Every structure is written in structure tokens, then in C-alpha cells.
Amino acid sequence: MGRILAIDYGLKRTGIAVTDEMGLIAFGLTTVATDDIFAFLKKYTTDENVTDFVVGEPKQMNNEPSESEALILPFLDKLVTNHPEIRIHRQDERFTSKMAFQSMLDAGMGKKQRKNKALVDEISATIILQSFLERT
Incomplete structure (x- = not known):
């Protein structure tokens, strides 16, 4: 089995989360400058066995695309071209930023960390991945 890597794509930054090798536990990995995302993915997928990407949708x-x-x-087009061997899934990402902020509050993070x-x-990205794991 391999890792599942989740992508919370943004104009400036892209959040990355990944599962363990068994594909059971989601955890945050990093945030990458969006301009560097393909270099990051190339290196990560070379070093690790990634079988699936989950991209936030x-x-x-009203359920229409934003x-x-x-x-x-x-x-997504470039992701398919660069990584044709890795399956791509989409996961609804509504409210993930609000949920992330709330989880930071719940964890007792200070104001500086929450900003x-x-x-x-x-x-x-971790919430997107966890939602995907719960759905499949």
C-alpha cells in the first residue's frame, strides 16, 4: 500500500497533507509556495510511494463549483500530465478553513499561531484528506 497525498491548492500557498504508508491516518505535512508545488511533488513522489492525490474541490x-x-x-491538467501513474480524487473542501481555525482554537494555539x-x-489539507478517508 502507499501514501495518499492531499492538496489544498491556493494562489499563493498550497497546503499538503499525507497518510501513513497504510493509508489510514492523515497528518499535515507542509505548506508549499504554489509556484514550487510541482517541484515539491516531483521530489516527494520520487522519495515516497504515493498512490493517490486528493485535491480539494x-x-x-448550492453545490455548484466556486x-x-x-x-x-x-x-489538475498539469498534475495529470506530470503524474499519470497516480490516481486523482476530488474532495469537497467547503468550510475547511473555518474548521482548521476552530481546531487551532480547540488546540489552545495562541493568536500569533492562528494568524x-x-x-x-x-x-x-489534513481535513480534506481525513474527509476523503472517511468517505472511502
Whole structure:
């Protein structure tokens, strides 16, 4: 079995989460500058056995794609081209940022840590991955 890697794609930063080798436990890995995402993925997938990508799917409350979906589609095209051997799944990412912020509050993180947008993106990716694991 291999790892499942989740991607919370953003214009500036992209949150990354990954499972253990058994594909059971989701944990935050890092946040990468979006300009560097493909270099990061190439190195990570070379070093680790990644079998699946889970990419956040932004939706509106009426279940229609949000405006940011238009920014993710070119990323997905390039992801398929660069990693044709890795399956790609989509996972609804509504409310993940709010859930990430709430989990930071629940964990007792200070105000300075809660303002760390990179950490919020990483936690959001973890929530996306955990939601995917619970769904499958």
C-alpha cells in the first residue's frame, strides 16, 4: 500500500497533507509556495510511494463549483500530465478553513499561531484528506 497525498491548492500557498504508508491516518505535512508545488511533488513522489492525490474541490453552498475552481482546473491538467501513474480524487473542501481555525482554537494555539496562514492551509489539507478517508 502507499501514501495518499492531499492538496489544498491556493494562489499563493498550497497546503499538503499525507497518510501513513497504510493509508489510514492523515497528518499535515507542509505548506508549499504554489509556484514550487510541482517541484515539491516531483521530489516527494520520487522519495515516497504515493498512490493517490486528493485535491480539494471548492463548492458554493448550492453545490455548484466556486469561482476558484477555474484556477484549480489548469493545476489538475498539469498534475495529470506530470503524474499519470497516480490516481486523482476530488474532495469537497467547503468550510475547511473555518474548521482548521476552530481546531487551532480547540488546540489552545495562541493568536500569533492562528494568524499563520500557512499553518491554516496545512490543517485544511489534513481535513480534506481525513474527509476523503472517511468517505472511502
